[in-house]
Every structure is written in C-alpha cells, then in structure tokens.
Amino acid sequence: MHIRRLSLVEGAREATGTAVIIDVFRAFTTAAFCVAAGARDVVLLADHEQALAMKAADPTLFLTGEIGGKPILGFDLGNSPSKIDGLRLDGRRVVQRTSSGTQGVVAAAGATEIVLGSLVIAAATGRYLRGRNEVSLVAMGTRDGDDHGEDEICAAYLEQLLLDAAPPQPGISLAPAEQWPDWFPRRDAELALEVDRFDFALPVVREDGLLIARPVFA
DSSP states (O other), X not given: OEEEEEEHHHHHHHOOSEEEEEOTXXXXXXXXXXXXXXXXXXXXXXXXXXXXXXXXXXXXOEEEEEETTEEOTTOSBOSOHHHHTTOOOTTOEEEEEOSSHHHHHHHOTTOSEEXXXXXXXXXXXXXXXXXXXXXXXXXXXXXXXXXXXXXHHHHHHHHHHHTTSOOOOOOOOOOOGGGSOTTSOHHHHHHHTOTTOSOEEEEEEEETTEEEEOOEEO
C-alpha cells in the first residue's frame, strides 16, 4: 500500500487513490456522532446557502455546521459533538457544512474514493481501508496557523494501522474549560479524543450530484 500524507484544502486537491479527509476538531467527529444517534447518512456541502435551500425544500433534514467555528443561522445545531450526544436522529438525513472538513471532501475531486476520518472511528476506518493500493491521508485545518495538530495525530495513527504497526496513543493536552468559547466547549474536544469510540467507517458516495457519507461497519 502506498500512503501519502497531505494537509489542508490544497492537500485534498492533490489527493489520489482513496482520500481520507481528516477533521478531528470537529467536523467528522460530529458526523460520526450524528450516525451514532441514528442518522441514515450525512450530506457534505461546501456552501451553507445550499444547505438552507435543501432544508426549505425538505424540513425533515437536520442541518449542522459552522462558519468560522460558530453556528450558522438557520441550522439546527453548530458543529458540536457534545450537542449531538444524546439526541435521537433516527432515520434522518443530516446535511453538514464546515469551514474545513467538508471543504476538503468537496475539493478531493481527483480521488477515486473518499472516506471521512476522525479519531472516534479510526480503527474501523483502518479496517475499511484494507486492500487499497493507494491512500492519501489529508489532515485538514485552517491556513491561518498551525492549528491542525490533532488531524496530523489522527493521520499518523491511521498510517500505523495501515502499516500493521502499533499506533501511538494520541496525546493532546486541553486547556481548562473556562478558556474554551461557548461555540467550542471543551467537552467537544474531549469527545473528539475518544479513540475508536465507534465501530463504523464513513465512506462517501456520489448520488444525485451530492456527496453522501454512510456508515459501513468494519
């Protein structure tokens, strides 16, 4: 297996083979929690206006996401796994727009396959990727600074799993709760760092012009 390590939206554009778009804080942790809450799938968009238009046409949709980290007016929730935890989304379709993760999914047009990546589904994702010839691990984040370390840690974890090596235990120190903004509570980060909490991978398919993630138990 040939493994490439890439980063940011530019890396997503360069991704070939199976692209694993990694966003630990918080997009694809949130997506995993939505599926664990019963959602049937997650539609991944770059444009929040498209999400709102879809909601207007189908009020049963559940919109989650952020712009600049903050919740979007008209969305059901922000990009927060702690707010999803405990909800019931049985059978509902989730539509997600984020500033990093979903942008990477949309940008990965050169990949033959796209898979969502986060620590909470890391081992299942590694099992799902078995047998692939080429994997591009793309650590997302923002280009405004080196603030995607958690995604690089997840990429390293996945790489070791794919190489049949003992993966390092991810270790990230978190600031005290009072130092976190209300739109990104510390609990979100704590949940995002629960390695292998869920036993499904989230591969993405194209249907009717949409990019849709559905769980595959692996």
